Amino acid sequence: MGVVRDHPELALFLCLSLGYLVGKIRVGPITLGGICGTLIVALLIGTRHVSVNDDVKTVFFALFIFSLGYLAGPQFFANLNRKSLRFFALCLVELVCVLGIAFGLAKAFDLDVGTASGILAGAATESAVVGTATEAIAKLDGLSPSQISQYQGHVATAYTVCYLFGLITIVLFTSQIMPMLLRINLADASRELWEKMRGGVRGLEEDEREALPRTVGRTFLVTLADGRRIGELEASRGGAVTVEGVKRGSRVLDPAPELELILSDLVQVVGRRAAIITAGREIGPETPAVPGLDTPLATRQVAVTEKATAGSTIAQLEQTHPEFRKDGVYITDVLRNDQHLPASAETTVQRGDVLTLVGARAGLDRLVAKIGAVVKNDTTDYIYLGLGIVAGSLLGQIVVRIGDIPLSLGTGGGCLVTGLLFGWFRSRRQTFGAFPPQAANTLKDLGLAIFIACTGLTAGPQAWPLLKEYGALLPFAGIAMVLIPASISLIIGVKLLRIEKPLLIGAIAGQQCSTPAITSITQVAQSSVPLLGYTITYALSNFLLPLTGPVLVGVLGA
Known part of the structure; x- marks a missing residue:
C-alpha cells in the first residue's frame, strides 16, 4: 500500500480498473456500473490515507461536465418547445421533490451540508451533483479547511449508499412495477405505439442496414427504348432516375439530355429503387455490371x-x-x-x-455549395474545446447573493452551461468546433471516473464514522427520493399530461438520468420506443439536476 500512497497515478488507475470490474457484477437486471464501482473501490483504498491533488479532480470534472453539456446541447434546445412541454413538467416534479426531500431530511435529522448533498446526488442517481455540490461547499463562508474536507467526504459516502439503493429502486420500479400499475404488457404496448407512429414499419437496430436500399444503380440493355432521348426518359420518371452513362460498342458516351438511344446500347441508371425498376421496363433487360460504365457515386x-x-x-x-x-x-x-x-x-x-x-461528384459539389456545408467531424477542434471550458470556468466564478444565501454555478455548473451552448451552436453550423461523439463520450466517461476516484480517495477515512451515524437513514432516503417523484410523475403523466404509457415509463427513467433503468426497460419492452420519452427528459434533467447541488448547499450553508 506504501507504493500506492507514494504514487497517486497508480492509485487512480487502480481505482478505475478494479472499479469497472466491480461495476460489471450483475444481480438480475441490475449492475452497479463503473462509476459506482469506482467510488466503492476508491473509498476502500482511501481508508489507507491515499490522496490525490485536488487540482486533478477539478480538471477532470471540467472535462466531464463540458463534454456532457456538449453532447446534450442540441437535443436540450431542440426540446424547448410546446411539444416537449409536458415532458419538461416531469423534470420539474423531479427537481422540486429531490430538493424538498433533501432539505426536509437535513432539517429533520440535523444533517450537515455534505451528507444532505450526498443524499441528493445518490438518490437522484446523478453523479454530476457530487461535483457541483463539492465545489459549492468549498466556497461556503465560515468553514475551516478541515470542515470543508470533512463535508466533502460526507458527500461521497452518502452518495455511494444512496446511489446503490436509488439505482435498484428506479430499475425495478420502472421496468417491473410501473407496467403492472398501468395494466399494460410493455412489449405489446411498445409495438403497438411504434406501428401507429411508423405505419407498421419496423425500425433498424444499430448493427442493421436496409436489405433493399432506397437509392441504387442498375445497368440495362436497350431493347425497348430505341429512339428515345435521355432527357425524355428521365422526365418520364419525374426526375427520380438519372442516366449516368451510356456505352455504345466500345465507346462510352456523354449522357447529355439530347442523346438518342439506339438498340444494344448499355445504359447505367441511378435513382430511387422503385423508379429504377419501372424505368427498366421501358428500357430493356437488366445486365451485370459493365466494365468502363460503372460510374462511381x-x-x-x-x-x-x-x-x-x-x-x-x-x-x-x-x-x-x-x-x-x-x-x-x-x-x-x-x-x-x-x-x-x-x-x-x-x-x-x-x-x-x-x-x-x-x-455523381461534380453535381454533388455544386449542390452542396448552395444548401449548406460539408460536415467536418473527424478530429477534435481543441480551440473550440479549450475556449468552451475557459468560458465555463469564468462563468462559474460569478457569485450571486439572494439575501444571505450565496449562489454560484462553480466550475462544474459554468462548464455545463457553456457545454450546452457550444454544443448547440456547433449543431447549427457544423463547419467548426468539431468534437466527435466518440471523443466526447470518452472524455465524459474518463473525466467522471477520475473525478469520482479522487473524491472517493479523499473521503475514505470519513466513510465509516458517517455510516455508523446515519446507516439506516441513507438507504431509506435513497428509496424515498426515487419512489416519491416517480410516483407523482406517473400520476401526472397519465391523468393530466396523457403521455403514451411506454413513452411515460421511459421519460420517468430519463428524469432520474438512469441509464441502467432505460436499459432494463428496453429489454422488457423488446423495443426502443421508451427511448423516445427517455431522451427528452434525460437531456433536460442532465442540465437541471447538477444545478440543484449549489442550490441545496447555498440554502443549508446560509
Whole structure:
C-alpha cells in the first residue's frame, strides 16, 4: 500500500480498473456500473490515507461536465418547445421533490451540508451533483479547511449508499412495477405505439442496414427504348432516375439530355429503387455490371445552413433546387440530434440537420455549395474545446447573493452551461468546433471516473464514522427520493399530461438520468420506443439536476 500512497497515478488507475470490474457484477437486471464501482473501490483504498491533488479532480470534472453539456446541447434546445412541454413538467416534479426531500431530511435529522448533498446526488442517481455540490461547499463562508474536507467526504459516502439503493429502486420500479400499475404488457404496448407512429414499419437496430436500399444503380440493355432521348426518359420518371452513362460498342458516351438511344446500347441508371425498376421496363433487360460504365457515386454529409431551407420538406427542397434532378443527387438519410429520420418526401428539414447526399461528384459539389456545408467531424477542434471550458470556468466564478444565501454555478455548473451552448451552436453550423461523439463520450466517461476516484480517495477515512451515524437513514432516503417523484410523475403523466404509457415509463427513467433503468426497460419492452420519452427528459434533467447541488448547499450553508 506504501507504493500506492507514494504514487497517486497508480492509485487512480487502480481505482478505475478494479472499479469497472466491480461495476460489471450483475444481480438480475441490475449492475452497479463503473462509476459506482469506482467510488466503492476508491473509498476502500482511501481508508489507507491515499490522496490525490485536488487540482486533478477539478480538471477532470471540467472535462466531464463540458463534454456532457456538449453532447446534450442540441437535443436540450431542440426540446424547448410546446411539444416537449409536458415532458419538461416531469423534470420539474423531479427537481422540486429531490430538493424538498433533501432539505426536509437535513432539517429533520440535523444533517450537515455534505451528507444532505450526498443524499441528493445518490438518490437522484446523478453523479454530476457530487461535483457541483463539492465545489459549492468549498466556497461556503465560515468553514475551516478541515470542515470543508470533512463535508466533502460526507458527500461521497452518502452518495455511494444512496446511489446503490436509488439505482435498484428506479430499475425495478420502472421496468417491473410501473407496467403492472398501468395494466399494460410493455412489449405489446411498445409495438403497438411504434406501428401507429411508423405505419407498421419496423425500425433498424444499430448493427442493421436496409436489405433493399432506397437509392441504387442498375445497368440495362436497350431493347425497348430505341429512339428515345435521355432527357425524355428521365422526365418520364419525374426526375427520380438519372442516366449516368451510356456505352455504345466500345465507346462510352456523354449522357447529355439530347442523346438518342439506339438498340444494344448499355445504359447505367441511378435513382430511387422503385423508379429504377419501372424505368427498366421501358428500357430493356437488366445486365451485370459493365466494365468502363460503372460510374462511381460520391457521398457527402451536409449540414443545412441555408435559412430558407428550414421547415421545407424533402420534396419541396428538391423542387427549390433543380440540381437534385438535373445532376442526379439523392438524399438518403436525415440526421437530427443523433436521431436518424427517414429520407422520405414528407420529412421536414430543419436548420442544423445533417443530410447524407449521394450522386455523381461534380453535381454533388455544386449542390452542396448552395444548401449548406460539408460536415467536418473527424478530429477534435481543441480551440473550440479549450475556449468552451475557459468560458465555463469564468462563468462559474460569478457569485450571486439572494439575501444571505450565496449562489454560484462553480466550475462544474459554468462548464455545463457553456457545454450546452457550444454544443448547440456547433449543431447549427457544423463547419467548426468539431468534437466527435466518440471523443466526447470518452472524455465524459474518463473525466467522471477520475473525478469520482479522487473524491472517493479523499473521503475514505470519513466513510465509516458517517455510516455508523446515519446507516439506516441513507438507504431509506435513497428509496424515498426515487419512489416519491416517480410516483407523482406517473400520476401526472397519465391523468393530466396523457403521455403514451411506454413513452411515460421511459421519460420517468430519463428524469432520474438512469441509464441502467432505460436499459432494463428496453429489454422488457423488446423495443426502443421508451427511448423516445427517455431522451427528452434525460437531456433536460442532465442540465437541471447538477444545478440543484449549489442550490441545496447555498440554502443549508446560509
